[in-house]
Amino acid sequence: MTFAKQKGAKGRLMAVFHRPALLLLLLLQCATYPLTHAQKLIWPGGNETEALIRDVQERFAGNKISVLQNVTSVHIHHEPYPHIVISPALPEDLYEALDRVFPSLDDVLHAASLQPNAARYKPLPNTRHKIQAPQALGLKPGAENLHPLWKRFNEYHTSPAFYDEMVALLGEAMAKSKGNGVLPSSDGFKGAGIRSVSPKGTKSVVLDCQISMNTPPSGAHTTVRGAHLDAGEEIYAGLLYFRAPMDTCVGGDLEVIKCRRKDHKCIKLSDKVRAYYAKKGLAGLQFHPRDMETISTVKYEANTLVFFVNSNHAFHAVTTRTPTPYPRRFVNIVAQLP
Secondary structure, three states, X not given: XXXXXXXXXXXXXXXXXXXXXXXXXXXXXXXXXXXXXXXXXXXXXXXXXXXXXXXXXXXXOHHHHOOOOOOOHHHEEOOOOOEEEEOOXXXXXXXXXXXXXXXXXXXXXXXXXXXXXXXXXXXOOOOEEEEOHHHXXXXXXXXXXXXXXXXXXXXXHOOHHHHHHHHHHHHHHHHHHHOHHHOOOOOOXXXXXXXXXXXXXXXXXXXXXXXXXXXXXXXXXXXXXXXXXXXXXXXXXXXXXXXXXXXXXXXXXXXXXXXXXXXXXXXXXXXXXXXXXXXXXXXXXXXXXXXXXXXXXXXXXXXXXXXXXXXXXXXXXXXXXXXXXOOEEEEEEEEEOO
């Protein structure tokens, strides 16, 4: 009996592997298969993953799940603005457990579709989408499929304890940028809450931990964000990369930039000029490239963390990515003024 005549899925699978043309077709289909399904093939499921997660949940409680747990003074840089770079950031087994149960692109897009600004962020190529902390914590709808390990991760990184960690490392720079009122030691400090959940006026700072993805680029090299500054109310922002093991694309790195003008006053581009650059694949560009100087580049690599204190000179950008079927996966950890 030939493989093709065997009954059941096993026989059909063996038939494919004994026909080179069919095997080639299968590989080509996998290369262009919907991203959510390709993503789910990254890690095997079953008992091995379940055992790993049980072990991690038992051993990594409280601040042991913190992305800052291995940061020392050697990882803190002060030029051109205060920032942290460390790789690997998390213990290997903790990172692997989180990576294995990282939400699918479908799950992230579903959560994004329920957010107030959903109409602005359609799932076009190389656009950003996220599960916000209130969704991850079950305070708002949209993340019903999220693994409990990710809920624990979000709980800690939106807690006063994590904010205290950041203050211990970069509190002086945070106060210089936003005033002493962001420090827990200041008079009148009302604590840290969760963004879009804590009632207005009840907290001095609000936190978010966003499980994020940039959809894959298509065609020519494009970037999701050119040289820009974050919103003025932001105190700090951190990115922990979860690059898929099978993602071999080039780019998606974070550039740490300074203004090269002699007066250090770089002027934002007009909407018309920004639209022009967006058509050329430089989305989110706020400043002219000739005024920007890249000081360092943080590679988009698994378990790499970059944190920076936001200010009016914390320029940064994401480098262009080559075409790939994989999304750019990361966690965005932020604090801002309410």
